[in-house]
Amino acid sequence: NAGVTQTxxxxxxxxxQSMTLxxxxxxxxxxxxxYRQDPGMGLRLIYYxxxxxxxxxxxxxxxxxxxxxxxxxxxxRLESAAPSQTSVYFCASSVxxxxxYTGELFFGEGSRLTVx
Amino acid sequence: xxQLNQSPQSMFIQEGEDVSMNxxxxxxxxxxxWYKQDPGEGPVLLIALxxxxxxxxxxxxxxxFGITRKDSFLNISASIPSDVGIYFCAGQLVKAAxxxxxxxxGTRVLVKP
Numbered sequence: 001n002a003g004v005t006q007t008x009x010x011x012x013x014x015x016x017q018s019m020t021l022x023x024x025x026x027x028x029x030x031x032x033x034x035y036r037q038d039p040g041m042g043l044r045l046i047y048y049x050x051x052x053x054x055x056x057x058x059x060x061x062x063x064x065x066x067x068x069x070x071x072x073x074x075x076x077r078l079e080s081a082a083p084s085q086t087s088v089y090f091c092a093s094s095v096x097x098x099x100x101y102t103g104e105l106f107f108g109e110g111s112r113l114t115v116x
Numbered sequence: 117x118x119q120l121n122q123s124p125q126s127m128f129i130q131e132g133e134d135v136s137m138n139x140x141x142x143x144x145x146x147x148x149x150w151y152k153q154d155p156g157e158g159p160v161l162l163i164a165l166x167x168x169x170x171x172x173x174x175x176x177x178x179x180x181f182g183i184t185r186k187d188s189f190l191n192i193s194a195s196i197p198s199d200v201g202i203y204f205c206a207g208q209l210v211k212a213a214x215x216x217x218x219x220x221x222g223t224r225v226l227v228k229p
Contacts, residue, residue, distance in 0.1 A: 004158070035219075040125065040221050040222070041221055042120070042122070042204060042219040042220050042221040042222050043159070043204065043206075043219040044219070045216060045217075048216065058216065090158050090159075092158070102164055103147045103149045103161070103164045103206070103208060103217065104149075104161045104164065105159075105161070105217065107157075107158025107159050107160070108158050109156065109157055109158055110156075110157070110158055
């Protein structure tokens, strides 16, 4: 059971470079999320997609863009990376409201990004 | 900014000890959740609470949804080495759009040397 798969697991970028983090889920979930994790800050929501075709900003969207490519895939793009974006990024998915949502998010293993 | 204050930020456990951690907020939540993150992995849901005053157990874990709906605690009884990790509280605000959760800063549980 793959669950939520993120690629790449590790990436080092130079300031100003761009990259895309890929995420795919095989649980037929409608909702998908991108979080970043920083020491002592917990998990902060960057963007989310409540359902295919919709995306909304979370708590810390500046410097990021997202694409909900289809029901399975939700990508996160850094157009011009900055050192402040050094973090561990997590993709997650869940059922949608009204479909038995319990608060349970299913997370990928994370992508560790370093911006020099 | 972050709305959940989680404490302690870190703690050391000795096998067999009971430990507790809590989360407080200035806002009212209608759902409280506790997740655990093992090293190198994503968080996994441990316990979910849906009613003020609710007390729920999952094995050696017990969590409570505070009466004021602004706090929650998690207890681990008879700790074992595999309890090491980061524990996050999370809540869903009453007026949160969609499924958005707010996470606490985490409690890092370590083993006493």
